[in-house]
Structures are given as C-alpha cells and as structure tokens.
Amino acid sequence: MERTAVRGRLTWQVATVTSIVRETDAVRTIGLEVPGWAGHRAGQHLDVRLTAEDGYTAERSYSIATADDEPVAITVERLENGEVSPYLTEDLRAGDQLELRGPIGRWFVWDTSDGGPLMLIAGGSGVVPLRAMLRHRRRSGSDVPVRLLYSSRTLADVIYRSELDRYRDGAQVIYTLTREQPPGWTGYSGRVNAAMLAKTAWPAGQHPLTFVCGPTSFVEAVAEKLVGMGYPPGRIKTERFGGT
Amino acid sequence: MSTPISRGFRRLRRPSAGEKGRVPPGQYVTQGFPVLSAGPTPHTPLPEWTFSIRQGGGTLKSWTWQEFQELPAEDVTTDIHCVTRWSKLDTMWRGVSVDTLLGQVDHDTPYVLAFCDGGYTTNLPIRDVTGGQAWVAFGFGGAPLESEHGGPARLLVPHLYFWKSAKWVRGLELLDHDEPGFWETYGYHNYGDPWKEQRYAGD
Numbered sequence: 344m345e346r347t348a349v350r351g352r353l354t355w356q357v358a359t360v361t362s363i364v365r366e367t368d369a370v371r372t373i374g375l376e377v378p379g380w381a382g383h384r385a386g387q388h389l390d391v392r393l394t395a396e397d398g399y400t401a402e403r404s405y406s407i408a409t410a411d412d413e414p415v416a417i418t419v420e421r422l423e424n425g426e427v428s429p430y431l432t433e434d435l436r437a438g439d440q441l442e443l444r445g446p447i448g449r450w451f452v453w454d455t456s457d458g459g460p461l462m463l464i465a466g467g468s469g470v471v472p473l474r475a476m477l478r479h480r481r482r483s484g485s486d487v488p489v490r491l492l493y494s495s496r497t498l499a500d501v502i503y504r505s506e507l508d509r510y511r512d513g514a515q516v517i518y519t520l521t522r523e524q525p526p527g528w529t530g531y532s533g534r535v536n537a538a539m540l541a542k543t544a545w546p547a548g549q550h551p552l553t554f555v556c557g558p559t560s561f562v563e564a565v566a567e568k569l570v571g572m573g574y575p576p577g578r579i580k581t582e583r584f585g586g587t
Numbered sequence: 588m589s590t591p592i593s594r595g596f597r598r599l600r601r602p603s604a605g606e607k608g609r610v611p612p613g614q615y616v617t618q619g620f621p622v623l624s625a626g627p628t629p630h631t632p633l634p635e636w637t638f639s640i641r642q643g644g645g646t647l648k649s650w651t652w653q654e655f656q657e658l659p660a661e662d663v664t665t666d667i668h669c670v671t672r673w674s675k676l677d678t679m680w681r682g683v684s685v686d687t688l689l690g691q692v693d694h695d696t697p698y699v700l701a702f703c704d705g706g707y708t709t710n711l712p713i714r715d716v717t718g719g720q721a722w723v724a725f726g727f728g729g730a731p732l733e734s735e736h737g738g739p740a741r742l743l744v745p746h747l748y749f750w751k752s753a754k755w756v757r758g759l760e761l762l763d764h765d766e767p768g769f770w771e772t773y774g775y776h777n778y779g780d781p782w783k784e785q786r787y788a789g790d
Binding site for chain 2: 401
C-alpha cells in the first residue's frame with residue numbers, strides 16, 4: 344500500500360552508533376540506535392549530518408541497509424578524497440553520536456505486496472538498498488521469486504558476501520567480477536552486458552519488477568539493455584550515485 | 588538537544604573566494620555532473636519530438652524540433668543545486684526562455700505542470716518560470732545536451748532544486764490549481780527552494 348499521508352517535517356535526531364561491521368577494506372556497516380524512529384521501507388535512505396569542533400557541518404545521504412522491522416543501519420563506502428565517508432568508515436566508533444533524519448524517498452522502495460518476480464541489479468555499493476529488500480522479503484516470509492545480479496570489481500569488494508551466499512528458497516544471487524577473478528571462479532566475469540542479462544534476468548514475458556542501483560554509468564547501461572530486452576521502462580526503478 | 592560533535596571530523600576544503608555566498612546550506616560543490624533519475628533514459632528521435640503548451644485537454648501551441656531551433660535562444664551561465672546535495676557552479680546552457688514560449692499563447696493561470704518523456708512531471712508556480720527565470724535548454728557546455736542529462740531538451744529553473752529542471756521535457760500544462768509532480772508525490776518538497784533547504788515534504 345502506498346503511504347501517501349502528508350507527514351510532518353523530517354526533523355534531525357541524535358542517533359547513537361551501536362556497532363561497526365567491516366564488510367570490505369573500504370566498506371563499513373554502521374548500526375544506529377535512533378530513539379523514536381518511525382520505521383522505514385526497504386530501499387529508502389536517510390541523511391547524516393556531522394558537526395566538527397569548529398561548528399562546520401556536512402550532510403550526506405546514505406541508503407538504509409536493513410529491513411523495515413530491524414534497527415536502522417547504513418553501509419558506507421570510503422570514497423578517496425571524500426569528506427564524510429572517510430570519517431564514517433575510519434574514525435567513527437561504537438557509542439559515538441551523530442545526527443540523522445529520515446526515512447526519505449517513496450519511489451525506490453519495495454514491499455512484498457508490490458510482488459514480482461523481482462530483479463535486483465547492483466553495481467558496487469549500489470547493493471545496499473537491494474540488500475534491504477532481500478532482508479525484507481526473507482523476514483516477512485514472502486515467496487516472491489527474486490534474483491540479484493551483483494557486479495563487483497573483485498571478490499574482496501563483494502559487500503555482504505557471507506549473507507548473500509546463504510540465500511535460498513526462491514532467492515538467487517548471481518555475481519560478476521569485472522576486474523579480477525579468483526582461481527576456479529564459477530560466477531560471471533566482466534561488466535554486465537546484454538548476453539549476461541539474457542542469461543540471468545527474468546524473461547520480459549514474466550513482467551518483472553526491477554530495481555537497479557549503482558554508479559551512473561552502470562545504471563545507465565543496464566537500464567538501457569533491459570529496455571532493449573523488452574522490459575517496460577515503467578517497471579524499472581533506478582537509483583544512481585557519483586559523477587559522470 | 589545539544590548537537591553532537593564529531594571529534595576529528597573536519598572540513599576538507601575551504602570554499603574559494605568565488606564560491607562564497609553561492610552554495611546553499613547543506614550543499615557541496617562538485618566538478619562532476621551527477622544524475623538523479625527514477626528510471627531508464629528515454630530516447631525520443633528528434634523528428635518525433637515536439638514541445639507543446641496545453642490547457643484543459645487542448646493544445647494551445649506546439650513546436651517541432653526544427654521550429655523550436657528557430658526560436659530566439661539565449662546563453663545562460665548559472666549555478667545549479669541538486670537535492671542530493673551537489674551544487675555545480677557556472678554551468679553554461681543554451682535554450683529558449685519560457686517567457687518566449689508563453690509569449691505565443693494567451694495565459695492567465697497561476698501554475699504549470701511540466702510533462703516529459705518517461706512520464707515525469709514537475710509542478711511550478713507560473714511566477715517561477717517567467718521573468719527570465721526559466722528556459723527549455725538543449726545545449727550544455729557548448730554541445731547538444733546529452734540524453735542522460737535530459738537531452739534533447741530539459742527545463743532549466745536554476746533558482747529551485749534541480750529536479751524542478753525536468754529532464755526530457757516535452758511541454759507545459761497550464762493549470763488553475765497546483766498539482767504535485769513525480770518527485771513531489773514521492774516525498775520531495777512541493778516548491779524546492781535550495782536557500783531554504785526545502786528538500787522533502789514538510790521542510
């Protein structure tokens with residue numbers, strides 16, 4: 344159901360860091376305790392605001408990594424020359440406090456009632472909101488068939504790997520590694536292309552609901568190929584990050 | 588509520604003299620040109636492209652691509668501010684002023700709804716798209732506007748958050764009432780003034 348009720352202003356709240364999990368060299372999942380959090384939907388994001396000792400503030404948006412019935416967590420990738428992400432991934436400690444507000448966005452979200460089959464396609468840290476959708480599906484006992492096609496540079500860059508490897512029961516996770524593959528690699532190699540999508544994505548005739556998230560060039564290329572396969576553009580939801 | 592201080596967090600770069608007063612609160616300056624889109628990029632062939640002004644189910648005026656190119660165009664250098672927090676300064680556009688377009692029809696409605704390929708819409712008070720504040724832009728940085736950035740033509744309303752500068756625009760619907768557009772329906776602010784940080788509904 345679309346929740347269209349007019350809401351009040353999203354106010355800044357103080358959140359306390361409960362845990363920091365190392366996902367890869369550059370990626371951390373930050374568990375947050377947010378008193379009075381009104382709940383969120385899989386795929387939504389939140390805004391973080393940091394305040395320096397001299398009063399300087401910086402705000403950034405991050406996808407929420409958890410299902411709607413779980414405590415809030417964000418997964419952050421350290422960007423070289425970034426201002427906020429190096430602090431969040433390297434300096435932040437459990438017990439620290441920061442400000443946030445959310446949840447934000449009602450387009451790039453999936454509820455079990457939206458149905459499927461569900462096609463999730465991620466490039467790099469674009470997997471974060473899609474992981475929230477997978478967790479929402481599992482925790483709500485949904486039997487909507489889902490496939491995740493997840494492109495990473497190397498195996499060491501795969502976020503949530505141990506969790507993703509455990510999905511069964513109608514959930515299929517397919518990896519492709521673009522830069523380097525370990526010996527005996529049985530997943531796909533190279534960038535997502537039309538041939539890979541033809542083998543891994545639901546046939547267009549099944550009327551899949553698709554979410555694509557990743558760097559702009561990745562999303563642009565994947566969405567265009569899906570349209571070329573006959574996917575109706577209105578059933579492809581995209582979220583992009585980074586410059587071009 | 589006292590603001591928590593993040594010890595060790597510090598500003599990465601000082602704003603240059605030329606940036607002072609030009610970056611709205613909560614924004615940072617980027618040299619790139621990020622993209623915010625809800626779905627696949629539409630590709631309408633130019634021979635099929637039109638720009639229309641509609642009202643009450645009828646078309647008041649419509650231009651083909653060729654006719655549109657023959658309208659007087661302006662070069663516009665302006666700063667743009669995306670709700671996802673990047674600002675880009677001194678961007679260079681070429682397009683037709685909305686004043687020029689509306690000048691060819693009789694109109695007295697207080698609102699417009701821009702409509703686009705891909706089904707996007709965005710709503711604007713007419714006072715925000717007139718008076719030299721809005722264009723239908725087809726050039727960027729001296730070249731044709733690329734499709735992923737809204738080409739062949741997008742609305743340019745730089746004093747509001749950039750989602751109001753709707754990509755792949757195909758026309759304006761004149762309305763006697765305000766009607767939320769696409770992002771405005773999905774949680775974003777109805778007006779979107781970056782200097783008041785009107786990012787989300789209720790801000």
